[in-house]
Amino acid sequence: MATTASAAITAAGLRKAYGSNQVLDGVNLTVPAGTVFALLGPNGAGKTTIVHILSTLIRADGGDAAVGGFDVVRQVDEVRGRIGLTGQFSAVDGLLTGEENLALMGRLHHLPPAEVKRRTADLLEKFDLVEAARKPLVTYSGGMRRRLDLAMTLMGDPGIIFLDEPTTGLDPRSRRTMWEIIRRLVSRGVTIFLTTQYLDEADQLADKIAVLDQGRIVAEGTPAELKRLVPGGHIRLTFGDLAALERAAVVLGPEARDDDTLTLDVSGDDGVRSLKDVLDRLEGAAIDVSDLSVHTPNLDDVFLALTSQKENVR
Template structure:
């Protein structure tokens, strides 16, 4: 088994940034393996956008060392710019140009040979299902079409690291899932994605690793599953159709929360295979038949609340549903 760690596409150590007397980033360390999705979460004002702006060379840090795709950002920012792409919170498309012209402008800025530029523009229009609207002004596009054009413009330069700062804000659920599929395709092709989002389900669905930023510091980092295990609240819900069985189960699992009206018993546990097997063994030994068993584990909303003291819903844009069911 190969245990060699993946090379870091993004590595930052001791990242600091202040605006006047307000400390925005206070010693942030980050490591993002190549070909993965890394999501940075945090309340409004936590410093997420500032971190993206620094890592993408838009503003300078007060202190810290940063390497992007092996390039030292302080010593060779042009080399960093050559391998990254940035899609910000707000669309960067030009309404005075057509969609195709926006892409061609990016090809020219990247100094692509004319034929190669045209091929790349045509391929991106096809990939993002924008070919029929290619010669229309983006002012006529839907929000989802504008975001797709914005991301397509980022991809003209064939970046190896892409910073996506809240890329699906304001999109309808169907368009957001289309963007998710595009992101997954990019990562499958070896691209590294640094994602900031206020939609916790988005991070849960896409990110290989997640970091939670609060008051300028990383307060937790790990996979979605690892973060969820950091907070209490997991339980197994047992439902019965016979009150006598509920009584018997309540005696076996003393101290568990019972609901006599719903005929359910909530047994504390994280729902992993070992604890679930132990619970079923106890039921078998007591000859108690359960009609329905459901495992409930904490979600990222619980993690957000536990670690920042604020529910994630307070951070969500009000025009968007707070949480959606994954499909």
């Protein structure tokens, strides 16, 4: 499969079925190098299946895919030599210490002993695990285990990393620590393919997002582009007294008036153009505004509008 030099991952027409269940039904993807690509979707949408195909763990029934410029079927060894994978569950050995887990991974990569020692020390420091390095994993928190899991993935110094729901079950502080680690990796030129159901995570990290539903990509773009797909943006105006609110409602229309809070919500899906129009009309009517705020749809709104399994969002 042909791939452009700037694309770390490409996929065209990926299909995968398990019996009568069509999990993927013609998925197309392009992930630019050195970016974070987030794949969103309800439970069972096929996110993990895509990760497993792209990381050579399973084969697609149809379509083509290339990772790092290599075909995932015909050039398996070349692909595996360039990627790292952190799955939904920590792949650490509970009988070993953190240091021993990293050293084991280094040996599996056939690194020289001196290099294993150097990389182990470096990763323990980068992931803030030095103090816990020689402690048994039973003493590790969930966040520490996930950090160790990602550190083990980096032992082979991959240029492309698949993170399959890496922060599921972590507390807010641990999630933010993982976010910072991901940002540092991307700043070094690493490509991150991220699956998540945490919409704020995709909003914070992703350069580009694809929404997967019932085996198909139903929307794709930057976070800002996806938010513009969903109507519901509005301008909230706050007035100093009820008289000013009543006059504004006459000028702008009583779309969403709240006398208790002295606020008026006005449709603002056109962004700056809508805001300028509202302010011009208020100025023309000599109506003072105490405060205003602009509200735009978030990724929760996008997810609910574009996917069919609304009950699975979290």
